[in-house]
Amino acid sequence: MLVAEGWYDGYSSRIDYVGDLGTGPTAIIYNVSVFIMGTFIVAGTVFLYKAQGGSLFPALLAISGIGCMGLGLFPANLQPMHSIFTLLAIVFGAFAAIGSYPYQTKPMSIISVALGLMALILSIVFFPYLGLPVGSTETFMGMAKGSLERWAIYPILAWIIAFGSYLLGTASKNEN
16 A cells, blocks of 8 residues: 555555545556455355355355445445445454354464454444545544554454465365
């Protein structure tokens, strides 16, 4: 995202929402990549559902993926849809991370819950920031809206990468 600041004059990762990248010169890259990420998450949940049977966990993950797809379809200038999909992606991503606990062994299961709780708590703290005007520098705990939004998003991204890697690692062990 720091690269985006070089392409998008006036963009600040501290002040601006992540979704603002979907409205300026970085719009095509941001919107397409977020939509594709959501598509892959939803597709992955189909395989999880088939492998694990019906459970709440794949549904939580699918809703988060749908939220990501919605972020790609509804840039930040299309409110309130963008904010709704932001909440779906973050909150259900946090619940999915927590809900993945029984599908992993320790320490990965504990790390997943910790990342999910971190994202959930920070998304609740972030909620009042939704809908603040462009350029708003209101802060909470010393963080502007762009910084706090990233603190809610990054644990989910870290978890989804770690969980996917965990699944790949356990699948390769099962083949041997």
